[in-house]
Amino acid sequence: MNSELLIVEDDRKTRDLVSAFLTYQGYSTAILGHHDDIFDTITRTPHRVMIADLATLLTRSHDILDKAWEASPDLVVIAYGQTDSSRPLPHNERLLFIPKPLNLDELESVVMRAREYQFLKATTAEPATSEEFPHFLCSTIIGRSRQMLSLFELLEKVAESNATVLVQGASGTGKELAARAIHQLSSRSNKNFVPVNCAAIPDELLESELFGHVKGAFTGAYANRPGRFDLADKGTLFLDEIGDMKANLQVKLLRVLQSKEFEPVGSARSQKVDVRIIAATNKNLEELVANRDFREDLYYRLSVIPITIPPLRERREDIPLLINHFLGRFNRDKRRLVKGFSREALEILRNYDWPGNVRELENLVERMVTLKESGFISPDDLPDRYLSRRQTGRQVAPPAPLAPPPLEELPAEGICLNSAVDAFENRLILQALQRTGGNKKEAAALLNLKRTTLIEKLKKKNLQFDP
Ligand SMILES: Nc1ncnc2c1ncn2[C@@H]1O[C@H](COP(=O)(O)OP(=O)(O)OP(=O)(O)O)[C@@H](O)[C@H]1O
Ligand SMILES: [Mg+2]
Structure with missing residues (x-):
């Protein structure tokens, strides 16, 4: 018996149902009708997950669990049943619980979690102890690297203040996620988080988008319309791609940051606003400032708290x-x-x-x-x-040559072109296989061919390669 999931259940109907369901989901399962055999079975054959009635596990106290983990340290136990406050479950990340009556969808997702846990253990260099096991912030940002753990700390600290934050980092590093986390962790979390992508809104519309407009301010302004600053009042305004903001708007934004008031387009009346601003960019703002493409005074106003999210290759x-x-x-x-x-x-x-x-x-x-x-x-x-x-590898190496090396000269007596081309092709294919130790996928990549094409060629040409 060598299967991923071991189902221990003395009630035949239940165990057949669970086994049929999980087999249908693609798992290989084994069933055990009597809990007396648990320990023997586990020591004889390693399983990844054991699913058992909680009552069964508790009858023999935690002894069964301890022994099972001794024999099979990565075993995840899924217990289903009713918890009893007089007999608390041991706290262990390898023990997952589902209440009764057993819901098969829930069982499926817990089995998936168990497999995720094992996958993580098998694939991370360091063992995942309970303190190390997934790190989250606001249940959305994930990371365990030193850089991400100190980022979490910083985000938590920053959230307590109202200071303007500038988030920098390459594309796709999680800048927006970080901005949302600051909002969620702050006392403004019950108000709006309003994102504005400064690069996606045409320049001529961005001002009215940010500050709103009054009726008749421009053609098509049929009614007063609030801007994103209004929507973000008492909440957070996220100015994404701030590096793309044009000079005239940079001045207006600077004014709001200084005076906490603004005028809607077409209005002479200032409006007070209480907004926390988080800006983000994947451009190098210092460089833009040096090239005079971004106002220095605005840069300093925005980067009261600068946060940089490191690229993934550095963590x-x-x-x-x-x-x-x-x-x-x-x-x-x-x-x-x-x-x-x-x-x-x-x-x-x-x-x-x-x-x-x-x-x-x-x-x-x-x-x-x-x-x-x-x-x-x-x-x-x-x-x-x-x-x-x-x-x-990680070092930048010159790309594999894609053009064929120069052909020898045409001999005076002439040549059979087809067999010359054929021989030339065979030589290159064998060289590629030799260089990759016979790995067809890699050899195909060296020849700029699909793996299946290379395999077809080898078959057609009846070429053999012994590494
Ligand atoms: N640490 C993380 N944990 C979980 N998901 C993440 C993390 N970082 C980024 N993501 C995910 O990656 C995607 C990109 O994140 P996000 O939009 O925040 O990046 P960005 O830095 O704003 O990118 P861009 O510069 O292209 O706007 C999102 O789907 C986000 O959920
Ligand atoms: Mg973004």
């Missing part, structure tokens, strides 16, 4: 955690059963440079979950972009 410990998080989310949303990335695939992703940062990683996991549907994702499933990086 690689977060990669498995993020992968696991997105995997769980997309599996749930798309009703898929992808269990994880193989060690080799994960190694490739850990070493990849992630120019698109967390957003790129999120998109990759979504694509993999959509295409793969179940099982583990192997390097062969990854898009070529990630594999070609594998050959060059």
